[in-house]
Amino acid sequence: MSQALHPMLNIAIKAARAAGAIINRASLDLDLLRINTKGPNDFVSEVDQAAEQVIIETLLQAYPGHGILAEESGREHGARNSEYVWIIDPLDGTTNFIHGFPVYAVSIALAHRGVVQQAVVYDPTRNDLFYATKGRGAYLNDRRLRVSKRTRMQDALIGTGFPFRRGDNFKRYLKMFEEVMQQCAGLRRPGAAALDLCYVAAGYYDAFFETGLNPWDVAAGSLIITEAGGLIGNFTGESDYLFQREVVAGTPRIFGQLVQTLAPYSRVIKADETEGAQSAPADLPTPEQALADSLKAEPAAAAEPTPKKGPVRIRKGDASAPAAPTAAAAPAAPATPPGEDAPF
Incomplete structure (x- = not known):
């Protein structure tokens, strides 16, 4: 990774890779896994729990005053009233994992005052690391990411x-x-x-x-x-x-x-x-x-499209929003994320 990453993003990457190592080791012998059900067709394995534990330990060791919101343990770890909250899914795609279907990932985000500032999604089967810092673009490993240019x-x-x-x-x-x-x-x-x-x-x-x-x-x-x-x-x-x-x-x-x-x-x-x-x-x-x-999620940078049928809740003060894009309209210029040229 050639970019100089934000320190908090670096810690998130360290936590995601540690969880990925646990997941990869467990994938070698799935027959030994202990699996429980949270509900019909909704599984949790000891791997989910071990991966979540190492993520939380890594994050809180670096930032003991931060809050935690995690899939398996809720908010029982970390500070309750911190402006920083880590949002964690230790193994997204558990059903795939326990069947040996190699599509699953570790997901870690950091929100500050309600806005997601750092993000990591790590695919341990391919060693693919997706990551972003707000205002600095999104990357897959060392490659800058851009959404597709398709418009239809x-x-x-x-x-x-x-x-x-x-x-x-x-x-x-x-x-x-x-x-x-x-x-x-x-x-x-x-x-x-x-x-x-x-x-x-x-x-x-x-x-x-x-x-x-x-x-x-x-x-x-x-x-x-x-x-x-x-x-x-x-x-x-x-x-x-x-x-x-x-x-x-x-x-x-x-x-x-x-x-x-x-x-x-x-x-x-x-x-x-x-x-x-x-x-x-x-x-x-x-x-x-x-x-x-x-x-709170960060507001989307687009107008609310008007549906062709059914009611849509319109927020107060949105009357000035521009019309939604439609299939017949001229293609919009590709959006440029903040910080396209910002140095790391």
Whole structure:
């Protein structure tokens, strides 16, 4: 890595690689794994827990006054009232991992006063390190990342994630899936949202959408996408996606077109979730508690696209926002992330 990285990003990379080493060792003998279920089709292995432990130990050794929000342990570690909160998924794609399907990753993000500032997603099977510092661009290993230049839905390859928990509304998802599938060049579902978001940043996908995600699934990937010139939001294009359990990301033009398709499905999916659906750890703060101080998503740098059907919640004061991009409009100039030429 030739760039001089931010010290906090360096610590996150150290933690991610330590977790990746644990995951890679365990992958050599999956038959010995102890696996528990958090719910139907929702697994946690001793590897998730060991990887999370080494990440937290590494981060708190360097920054003992920081807060922690982690998938397996919630907020039981770290300082509760810190302006800095590390958001951790120690093994995104556990189901893939325990089956030997090599698509999974470690995801670590650092939010300061509610804005994600540092992000690392590490793919241990390929030794691929995606990372970003706010304002300094996004990288895969030593290569600068840019979202793709495609502007038409019919040319777009789009990633997604299928619902899999009891209580998910499968019929509604299939309608959404069918609608998107008929508009694009192809849909893919590898099964690790953190990597899916990085694939948008790298230009492998042109967009991605999924429901039922938690903050630790998307926090790191969200910064990597925006620093690569892409956009991310909820199904109506707004920036409050971390706790909304729905996310869409993509190139600026494809994002706008996909939001028009997905907006009618916004929030109704969340309302469909029942007690059988996966819940966050018991000590995870409510959105009101957490977002007020430390976990608000950074606003997207685009106007809210207007859906072709269904209601869309419009925030007060947004009346001056420019019109959404459409398939018929002229292609927008590629977005340039902040700090394109900033020295490291």
